[in-house]
Amino acid sequence: MAMSKAWVVSVLMGLGHLRAAYPLRDSACEGIILYGTRRSTPPREYRIWRRLRKIYYFSSNVGKLPLLGKPLLDLLLAVQRIQPYYPRRDLSRPSLAVRYLGRLVSSKGLCRDLLVRMNRLPLPRIHSFYATAVASDHAAAAGQDYLLICDSDFNRVWVPRDPRLGHLKYLAPCTQVRNRLLAYGVAAERIILTGFPLPKENIGSREGLEILREDLFQRLLRLDPKRKFFSYHQRSVLGWLGKESLPPAASGPMHLTFAIGGAGAQCDMARIILQSLKPAIEAGRMRVTISAGIHQKVYERLLGYVNQLGLADKLNAGGVDLVYDSDIYSYLDKFNRILRTTDVLWTKPSELSFYCALGIPILMAPPIGVHEELNRCWLREIHAGVEAAGPLRFTHEWLFDLLENGRLAEAAWDGFLKARKLGTYKIEDLIRTGACAEGLTPLEQ
Secondary structure, rough: OOOOOEEEEEEOOOOHHHHHHHHHHHHHEOOOOEEOOOOOOOOOHHHHHHHHHHHHHHHHHHHHHHOOHHHHHHHHHHHOOOOOOOOOOOOOOOHHHHHHHHHHHHHOOHHHHHHHHHHHOOEEEEEHHHHHHHHHOOOOOOOOOEEEEEOOOOOOOOOOOOOOOOOOOEOOHHHHHHHHHHHHOOOOHEEEEEEOOHHHHHHHOOOOOOHHHHHHHHHHHHOOOOOOOHHHHHHHHHHHHHHOOOOOOOOOEEEEEEEOOOOOOOHHHHHHHHHHHHHHOOOEEEEEEEEEOOOHHHHHHHHHHHHHHHHHHHOOOOOEEEEEEHHHHHHHHHHHHOOOOOOOOOOOOOHHHHHHHHHOOOEOOOOOOOHHHHHHHHHOOOOOOEEEOOOOOHHHHHHHHHHOOOHHHHHHHHHHHHHOOOOOHHHHHHHHHHOOOOOOOOOOO
């Protein structure tokens, strides 16, 4: 049976919004529309998107600027501020950002050409960025619009000026997002708890989760060398993962993947981590992958670190790997493949926080921005996130302590149990039938 199709629209603001859309590529009628780029956007509108992108990348790096960095970052965070969830109250009043976006849509024609393109076929529209979804909803375009939220909490700008009007529906990755949408005035019937869309190549079938279960079993063996975690959870793990018994030992050393954000703000961290873990890499106790993203300068800088540290002979030889590709889709494919053998994902708590659902513990780098602060809180609440237990230069000490006391295995198992993992399949259901079953727990099939 041919797969039902939809318009799938994203933007390039870092990698997060596109990462959310990429698992839906098979459903995209003309491929994923990466709007706001020079290729996809008319010149008059491209200037607006270029300005927005500069603000994004500036906000990702501004904290490192001497003297001015901290005050400027504080100012940007104030603009992006998300109101505390408690006490519960009506937060539907439009913010300054909501009014500004409304002016861009109504007066400046933001996304006008995108809407003309999509109006040719009245298919469902899946958006992973608020501006294109709000513009489509404002125009009352043909076809149902769905807006996928990419964080565990979010700013009021993701909801139109009057949340009671229009037909925009929301795809929520977790319960907190649904609760926040209700506070912003969105009707409950326009909120669908799907979970974040994860790569099907990391999951397997929705009925069996074959790939996820096998990868997680092997990961838990590597993450629990002293069998402290299994002393409590062996029966549960064997039952959920469909195994009869534990093998005597794991196959291979622990594999750490450090993901540098789309703006490249964590390059210096990668150097210190590699320097600290060099003896463990050389001894075959540790495999380290650094994800460089799509920026060649970031890749070349990391390659320089590898050479300076005397690890060139370990590069692509089972000790150190760099994940990079100038083509963004090829990069995402490479990253998804490396996740299958990743035992610990060290990243700032971005949209990658939801990848804990694959049974990968998230070692949380310092957050950048209020959204990542709140993603970190969510990871803590479900016990899938782990804090660095010491300074970076002593990673070789505290990381192995976390390994041997079973804490990393616990985080892997908690993420698997508590985070939803069928988002991609549920969104495909919506595209095909206009409805999907939410499920009572993250483990429903």
